[in-house]
Amino acid sequence: MAFEPPPRLVKALGETAPSGDDWLEKLPEVARQAVDLRELTVERVQVPGGRSSLVVLVRRGDGTPAVLKLAPRRARPESERAALARWGGLGAVQLVEPFAAEGVLVLERLHPDVSVRSLPEAKALLEAAGTLRRLWVEPPGDHAFETVAERTGRQAQVMRGGGGGGAEVDALVSAALEAREALLVAPPEVRLLHGTFRQSKVLSAERVPWLAVGPDPVVGECAFDLARLVRDRVEDLIATPSGASTTRRRIKRLAESLDVDQERLRGWTLFRAVESGVRALRVGRPRDAELLLEFAGWL
Helix, strand or coil: CCCCCCHHHHHHHHHHCCCCCCHHHHHHHHHHHHHHHHCCEEEEECCCCCCCCEEEEEECCCCCEEEEEECCHHHCHHHHHHHHHHHCCCCECCECCCCCECCEEEEECCEEEEEHHHCCHHHHHHHHHHHHHHHCECCCCCCCCCEHHHHHHHHHHHHHCCCCCCHHHHHHHHHHHHHHHHHCCCCCCCEEECCCCCHHHEEECCCCCEEECCCCCEEECHHHHHHHHHCCCHHHHHHCCCHHHHHHHHHHHHHHHCCCCHHHHHHHHHHHHHHHHHHHHHCCCHHHHHHHHHHHHCC
16 A cells, blocks of 8 residues: 655645655655554555644554554654653543554554534533643653743744744734743643644544544643644634634633633733744745734734
């Protein structure tokens, strides 16, 4: 079977690939080797798939359905493995392979085409938030996970370089950087976080109704993790006259339901929206940038 990466993956990795990176070129052969080594039966490559990894639906030797996931080092797959091991299937997909191979994960099979985004908005937010709460556990004492301060520090450095969006964008960047500095002073808790949580990362499952997938784990305060969920379905928010007020109500509702400080959630939502918007400008996605920066302006 051909293991050609889906166009979505090619485009996303092409935006971030360092000079000389050949992971995509080697991917078909790496996938074949991973399948042969584990004696897996391939059903299909998941399309459109993710933006940082190749996902292949497979069956193990005993016929059990599973997922083979292959990711480049820059997507931090070993960090994902460590987080999934820490969660042990509580709130997140389970690892089903006992040994580690760099850049290769074998996971329990969920229903890859059914996420909580298939639910009405209010119900989707409720189910997603409930899933996220279960992931907020104490990190291992000897963990090597990136911290919120470290990750946002790298992002802030890039943001200071400017996004080429003019005075209005510069003002949002300044506000976002000021918010970050204030939020890092005295975080209220330190937890293991999903890192890139949103509705599309919560899939239908057999063990329980919903489980999270695709973490880019980080250690820090819960409001940072929840902030990405606030802007879910941002295109729908922007399209409605009540988008700004709906966003404020969403922040209040999510903060109250998950015992997170509302102002800290608003601050991290601002930082993450502006960071994503500036990054979209930088890689040539002006429409995405416009949506994200308009959303950030409401905060």
